[in-house]
Amino acid sequence: MDQPLPPIPTLDDIRDAAKLIAGEVLRTPILPAPRLSKLTGAHIAVKYENLQVTASFKERGALVKLLSLDAAERRAGVVAMSAGNHAQAVAYHAARLGIPATIVMPKTTPFVKVEATRSFGARVLVEGDTLVECHAIASGIADTTGAVWVHPYDDPHVIRGQGTIALEMLEDGPPLDVLLVPIGGGGLISGIAIATRALSPDTEIIGVETELYPSMRAALDGTEARCGGNTLAEGIAVKEVGRLTREIVRTHVDDVVLVPESAIERAVNAYLTLQKTMAEGAGAAGLAALLADPDRFAGRSVGLVLCGGNIDPRLAASIMVRELARSEHIVGVRIVIPDRPGVLGDIAATIGAKGGNILEVLHHRTLLSVPAKGASVDVTIETHGHDHAAEIVAALEERGYAVRRLDGPEA
Structure with a gap:
């Protein structure tokens, strides 16, 4: 039988936090x-x-929870499970307060988050394939050692800590028509919603989940969530939302929308290239909702919570290159050529004459799709965009080459 829900935090609780x-x-x-x-x-x-010491909002709730512990509880230590940001927050503030901390992280956690958590001084166990399995492992540790369980989202202290974000946004920022808030287990949006409803009741509060993990949307609809898949937003890839957070969201949140992975990828790139700031997939979910449905928010004052910036640098670099390809600032073409001297030079000269910059060349002679006395060349070209790319392709075709795009709209 489920335990009764703890009291829902109030605006005064958030102000105290x-x-x-x-x-x-x-x-x-x-x-x-x-x-x-x-x-x-x-x-x-x-x-x-993303400017917090651990590059995530999770520090707020973790610290409030840790400060609620009495002396005996602090001596017993704490245990938490997390895919990364909550782990780092608990590890960092537990070390500051002299509280022993054990963190259970799933095997799929990005390496950068595992190492960061260890660097803050926590004992880290990388076990379990999912957060559900990690939850069971962490609960077992709490039961056997007496350590205090620090839940990542379904805890009143954590929720009121996260709610301090809304206090700051409403005090320091412009009046907002809409707040777009990423949802994983629901702790962030719960705290924000409580404070916003009390201080700015006309502001629309919208939660954002990835389409691959629609847990809160399903919980509100009374349906079974079909979760799974490799998401860029692993920080909100939660299969089961909190009991307390579900009730708060049901009461205080206007809508929960789902965004595709492509929109999350575009949002991460937009933060990197336009704002010059790091956003992990979960942190970019609010912007992804804007990109996925711009008409809904056009002309309105929208607040975005860039809730985390812990993204693998290699992944961030890949996203930027993929976006250059999507916008046709980088294009790939395959050219079938006669295998004779001077042809590669002619291709390079043709591309150069049109202002294209060759980034990479791959020369194939053994493909069965190529005539025995021929070859094919894959050329990656930097361009000024769609029209420029089309101009370069047309110039190559005018020279008599058969050109096929390897990416973009014609791929």
Whole structure:
């Protein structure tokens, strides 16, 4: 039988949490984002929680929870399970407060998050294939050692800590028509929704989940969530939302929308290239909702919570290159050529004459699709965009070459 739900935090609880963490957690800026506004058609202000020491909002709730422990509980230590950001937050603040911490992380956790958690001084166990399995392992440790369980989202102290973000946004930022908040287990949006409903009741509060993990949307609809798949937003890839958070979201949140992986990828790239700031997939989910459905938010004042910036640098680089390919600033072509001297030079000269920059060349002679006395060349070219790419392809075709695009709209 389920235990009764603990009391839902109030605005006063969140204000008390803000006093507790003052000077210990950064009061992050909320700033207008003109380039994102131009991209989406909305008037955007971004709350930069990626500037926290652990690059995530999770520090707020973790610290409030740790400060609620009495002396005996602190001596017993704490245990948590997390795919990364909650883990780092608990590890960092537990070390600051002299509290022993054990963190259970799934095997799929990005390497950068595992190493960061270890660097903060916690004992890290990389076990279990899913967060559900990690939850069971962490619960077992708590039961056998007496360590205090620090839940990543379904805890009143954690929720009121996360709610301090809304206090700062509403005090420091412009009046907001809409708040777009990523949802994993629901702790972040629960705290934000409680504070926002009390202080700015006309502001629309919308949660954002990845289409691959629609757990909160399904919980609100009373349906079974069909979760799974390799998502860029692993920080919100949660199969089971909290009991307490579900009730808060049901009461205080206006809508929960689902966004495709392609929109999350575009949002991460937009933060990197337009705002010059790091956003992990979960952190970019709010912007992804704007990119996926710009008409819904056009002309409105929208607050985005960039809730985390812990992205693998290699993945961030890959996303930027993929976006260059998507916008046809990088294109790949395959050219079937006669196998004779001077042909490669002619191709390079033709591309160069049109202002294209050759990034890579791969020469094939053994493909069965190529005549025995011929060859094929794969050329990766940097261009100024769609029209420029088409101009280069046309110039090659005018020289008598058969050209096939390897990416973009014709691939």
